Amino acid sequence: MRYVFLCCLCAVYRCPILVRLRGFQKLMSIEEARQRLMDGLKIKRKNVMVSIYDALNRVLAEDIIAEEDLPRFDRSAVDGYAVKAEDTFGVSQFKPKTLKLTNGNEVKKGEAKQVWTGNSLPKGADAVLMLENAKRFDDEIEVWTVVTPGENVSKKGEDIAKGEIAVKAGTRLKPHHLGLIAALGKSEICVFEKPKVAVLATGNELVETGQKPREEQVFEVNRLVLGALCLELGAEPLDLGIAKDDVAEIAEKIRFGLEKADMVLTTGGTSVGASDLVPTAVNSIGKPGVIVHGVAMRPAMPTALAIIDNKPIIVLSGNPVAAMFGFEVFARPLILKMLGVRCERRPVVNARLTRRTTTALGRRTFVRIRVFQRGGEFYAEPVSARGSGIISTMTRANGYVVVPENREGLEEGETVQVHLFDTLEEADESV
Amino acid sequence: MRYVFLCCLCAVYRCPILVRLRGFQKLMSIEEARQRLMDGLKIKRKNVMVSIYDALNRVLAEDIIAEEDLPRFDRSAVDGYAVKAEDTFGVSQFKPKTLKLTNGNEVKKGEAKQVWTGNSLPKGADAVLMLENAKRFDDEIEVWTVVTPGENVSKKGEDIAKGEIAVKAGTRLKPHHLGLIAALGKSEICVFEKPKVAVLATGNELVETGQKPREEQVFEVNRLVLGALCLELGAEPLDLGIAKDDVAEIAEKIRFGLEKADMVLTTGGTSVGASDLVPTAVNSIGKPGVIVHGVAMRPAMPTALAIIDNKPIIVLSGNPVAAMFGFEVFARPLILKMLGVRCERRPVVNARLTRRTTTALGRRTFVRIRVFQRGGEFYAEPVSARGSGIISTMTRANGYVVVPENREGLEEGETVQVHLFDTLEEADESV
Numbered sequence A, B: 001m002r003y004v005f006l007c008c009l010c011a012v013y014r015c016p017i018l019v020r021l022r023g024f025q026k027l028m029s030i031e032e033a034r035q036r037l038m039d040g041l042k043i044k045r046k047n048v049m050v051s052i053y054d055a056l057n058r059v060l061a062e063d064i065i066a067e068e069d070l071p072r073f074d075r076s077a078v079d080g081y082a083v084k085a086e087d088t089f090g091v092s093q094f095k096p097k098t099l100k101l102t103n104g105n106e107v108k109k110g111e112a113k114q115v116w117t118g119n120s121l122p123k124g125a126d127a128v129l130m131l132e133n134a135k136r137f138d139d140e141i142e143v144w145t146v147v148t149p150g151e152n153v154s155k156k157g158e159d160i161a162k163g164e165i166a167v168k169a170g171t172r173l174k175p176h177h178l179g180l181i182a183a184l185g186k187s188e189i190c191v192f193e194k195p196k197v198a199v200l201a202t203g204n205e206l207v208e209t210g211q212k213p214r215e216e217q218v219f220e221v222n223r224l225v226l227g228a229l230c231l232e233l234g235a236e237p238l239d240l241g242i243a244k245d246d247v248a249e250i251a252e253k254i255r256f257g258l259e260k261a262d263m264v265l266t267t268g269g270t271s272v273g274a275s276d277l278v279p280t281a282v283n284s285i286g287k288p289g290v291i292v293h294g295v296a297m298r299p300a301m302p303t304a305l306a307i308i309d310n311k312p313i314i315v316l317s318g319n320p321v322a323a324m325f326g327f328e329v330f331a332r333p334l335i336l337k338m339l340g341v342r343c344e345r346r347p348v349v350n351a352r353l354t355r356r357t358t359t360a361l362g363r364r365t366f367v368r369i370r371v372f373q374r375g376g377e378f379y380a381e382p383v384s385a386r387g388s389g390i391i392s393t394m395t396r397a398n399g400y401v402v403v404p405e406n407r408e409g410l411e412e413g414e415t416v417q418v419h420l421f422d423t424l425e426e427a428d429e430s431v
Helices: A002-008 A016-022 A030-040 A175-183 A222-233 A247-260 A277-285 A320-339 A392-396 B002-013 B016-022 B030-040 B175-183 B222-233 B247-260 B277-285 B320-339 B392-396
Strands: A047-051 A080-083 A097-101 A111-115 A127-130 A134-137 A140-143 A165-167 A188-192 A196-202 A236-243 A263-267 A288-293 A304-308 A311-316 A348-353 A364-374 A377-382 A399-403 A415-420 B047-051 B080-083 B097-101 B111-115 B127-130 B134-137 B140-143 B165-167 B188-192 B196-202 B206-208 B218-220 B236-243 B263-267 B288-293 B304-308 B311-316 B348-353 B364-374 B377-382 B399-403 B415-420
Touching: A030 A288, A030 A304, A030 A320, A080 A097, A080 A140, A165 A175, A165 B392, A175 B218, A175 B222, A175 B320, A175 B392, A196 A222, A196 A247, A222 A236, A222 A263, A222 A320, A222 B175, A236 A247, A247 A263, A247 A277, A247 A311, A263 A320, A277 A288, A277 A304, A277 A311, A311 A320, A320 A364, A320 A392, A320 B175, A348 A364, A348 B348, A364 A392, A364 A415, A377 A399, A377 A415, A392 B165, A392 B175, B030 B288, B030 B304, B030 B320, B080 B097, B080 B140, B165 B175, B196 B222, B196 B247, B218 B222, B222 B236, B222 B263, B222 B320, B236 B247, B247 B263, B247 B277, B247 B311, B263 B320, B277 B288, B277 B304, B277 B311, B311 B320, B320 B364, B320 B392, B348 B364, B364 B392, B364 B415, B377 B399, B377 B415
Parallel strands: A097 A111, A196 A236, A196 A263, A263 A311, A348 A377, B097 B111, B196 B236, B196 B263, B206 B218, B263 B311, B348 B377
Antiparallel strands: A047 A188, A080 A111, A080 A127, A097 A140, A134 A140, A288 A304, A304 A311, A348 A415, A364 A377, A364 A399, A399 A415, B047 B188, B080 B111, B080 B127, B097 B140, B134 B140, B288 B304, B304 B311, B348 B415, B364 B377, B364 B399, B399 B415
16 A cells, blocks of 8 residues: 555655666665575685784684683782781771781781782782882881782682683684783684685776876776775775676676685676666676665665675675765675674764755665764764765765665754764864 | 862872872873873874875875866766756656657757766756656657756766865875775875884793793783784884893883884883883983873873983883773874874764772773663673783773763763774664
């Protein structure tokens, strides 16, 4: 009923349902398209050993299990004096107590031994008095602060106990993970190999950046942008160059990409109607070929997804902004899966929309947003753009908001969740 | 008055004011310490030309100014038919109109010409009808949708006009910036050189990861962690190795670092009282030497800042977590300044604190936090830790909250701003 009702309005309102019928016959939802791709692929990963000095941002292939306790022994957490805690009971600034300094390996009743952060706790001691909470006189110290047993002591195994998982497989290794792994004494670790992603641009109008364009030629930017997006994720881009609008040439280059890489991205030559050069080329190479063509999203509606010999091909729009969002929605999660990352979201921030923005019903819309902070509040300013070819809308934005298919836009003042693809620029506070 | 009042309570509550008096005499505020460092330095940057293919994450040294309009000509933003808009006025699904297809360079009244996205607009045409909004019959099309003049046309200069600044100097180059620069035809750009940061660890107890430790030895992790933090920012770390607790050896290694690098980081050998080996070594090298020692923060209180021959030396705690926060607060902003980045914040997210956490008055406290999302809400779980040597508190956390000096903690349910140093792991929504 709803369908028919909407269709009656099509001629007047250019409703997306009509677009759907006349263009792609049926636009698929993002979820269904993603699911088809994932269902059709069996992702295989290879492991490789690397030095922890080369492991930043790599993805751990195996759990790191502690072979020993960390710390390996009870140690002082501060610079100070190892004591028996009970020797400090009852002291105060008005009733200080004197302890004798020892150089031996053991602290007896009435004694203290100077220790530095990280030193092992001498036998007999059960707490450490901070340096600044005692006054030293030659071979004794004056104490006026009570310490409790265990105070300022890092107990053996307190950080990580022997046999415990220190870092889980699938973790993207950040500096702090590397620190923990190194603290356990491991200098070589097993990570997943970087997936190789081949990138092909198509289009007769394209010319390489740096060359002199003829009238009506356009600089090709998508290979650079998509390659950089791959590098950001930790994948390895492989440049397939530019193909003319020719099915045979496109097919040959994609075939080469499938041979050399784990995944192929193409831009251009996918649309409605007559210009489906890339899907046609892909289908000429092998099976199953194109499994999705046309997605209910904006931008990036003409995106196609294909599989050949268990390798994915993401057929993106030639439009730079649409190519970036097609990558974001389909290539990014797939590359993360190939990388073996358990989960990795872009940072998000909740912000108040500075003005109303309209979107089309029936399409999930990705609105480019500039987030800024003023007076402690975050604001989301939609970056206006008419076409998805306007690259500067991406450089003026630092994130995007996702508007669901069943909404016609967002209201001014509404709190939205912004996914950040660049840093927040304005700050009125510092740490 | 307040000062005296607090001091009376010291013996009982171990108030920070007492610590301040007995330990460092005076702990400096983070702002003052930073200001002293910045005031004492004259930061010089060098420029270098790089290919846009090597420019990801580099920092632009000069404004990129458009030498031509982008687009360079009026072009179609969609696949479709270039038309005179007025030819579509009054049409509807119930009253379609027929236009004659032309192959010429001009569209006359009653004519249409097929165009693909990015094609230049033929002479005479002022709008583009989307492919799916027309039906083609041999040499004519049936049109039932009105287009307005300029519709689906990217006007010359609409993205960036000639002479406009496309990307500002000081921008960290992300894929979308590279895309815009390439679209303007630039293949080589001027970026700032990467600052070199030398990293030295000190401590008799330290042993290299991968070696077999003797009893009481501890694996050295700080050079790896700090080097990785430098790499993350786009700086170039230089490993100075491990120095024994010996002023002469430490001084020699720092001197080497100052010669080879733009900045030196050290860990260990800074504390209260007797173990100030690194500050002593630094002061033996040159002037002005140590300008800050002891900061009103937790962790990382014993951090010292020094300058020799206009090069900064950040003297960090040997404690891995304290070293990381000392880096965050002092080294990170300084490296960003040396990199030439205009501004770069860590992503932040507002979240509700899951439980109360107490902090010390008089110190700015950095509480490690695990942020997670449940039912659309973000929650901030403080990661409990007794000592700042517990590295796993960093791997269990993905961000931190800053508690100001005048607060004794944070309340359960309070909304806090979490600075993220790792990705958000749990999501119950997808894009």
